[in-house]
Ligand SMILES: Nc1nc2c(ncn2[C@@H]2O[C@H](COP(=O)(O)OP(=O)(O)OP(=O)(O)O)[C@@H](O)[C@H]2O)c(=O)[nH]1
């Protein structure tokens with residue numbers, strides 16, 4: 694038979710395709726292989742299969758978007774799980790996630806965890822920081838006890854028919870959040886967490902799981918993230934809080950570094966743009982510049 698379905702996981706060179714009725718184990722064939730295009734979890738595909746364990750992907754349908762890390766396609770929403778403690782909150786890492794997700798044109802929601810490990814006073818320090826992210830356009834779900842029913846319900850309301858991916862730093866609480874969200878998901882992650890005994894990192898591969906009428910995927914955590922695939926002069930556009938000001942910069946194409954009459958720098962001085970955001974912007978620029986220089990040298 695020939696059918697259309699979605700790749701829900703990738704293990705050992707096999708792509709598992711869900712066509713809404715069943716899941717088929719397939720391998721990649723098709724023209725796209727010659728072009729060097731690799732199927733990703735989340736891809737819509739045309740496949741051929743005579744039985745559930747022996748099929749072929751013939752064709753990849755056009756992708757809406759692609760997230761490089763984790764490698765997933767056709768995502769509507771990324772839930773970026775951000776812990777306040779164990780591991781400590783790092784605005785630099787959070788901004789990396791946000792910049793990469795904006796560059797990939799994927800919507801982001803912030804889910805804040807581990808407030809329960811802090812005193813109310815220590816927790817309070819973080820409130821204005823996340824209020825800032827909320828103000829510049831990122832939905833934020835944040836309560837001191839992160840897994841209160843109302844907070845989980847608010848997240849469920851955001852999910853609906855969407856395809857969502859849970860991402861974030863190692864140990865931030867991604868799997869824990871999924872377990873709280875739905876007992877059915879807990880089953881799926883429960884299998885994986887048996888391997889917990891062998892090491893610290895639980896989630897090793899991306900798998901799309903049915904959630905309500907949509908899909909959700911846990912992903913392996915990571916502790917660093919390179920932003921150097923973003924072209925240097927496009928980095929400023931990924932800082933969503935800079936964009937409303939940049940139209941008032943004296944020079945078109947202002948990079949907000951040394952240019953006179955820069956409205957973004959003025960906004961930083963006036964505390965309208967958070968200084969840590971601007972500092973991270975300059976740091977990311979330096980990283981991209983040093984990478985680019987390296988590439989020129991090699992030619
Ligand atoms: N106190 C507290 N502990 C939490 C919270 N969220 C997660 N944890 C604990 O933190 C540890 C790591 O949680 P996980 O859900 O495995 O983290 P993860 O982000 O999935 O980790 P990786 O799969 O390694 O990327 C576990 O021991 C959880 O029980 C929270 O909000 N509060």
Ligand SMILES: [Zn+2]
Pocket residue numbers: 939942943947948949950952954955956957958
């Ligand atoms: Zn400027």
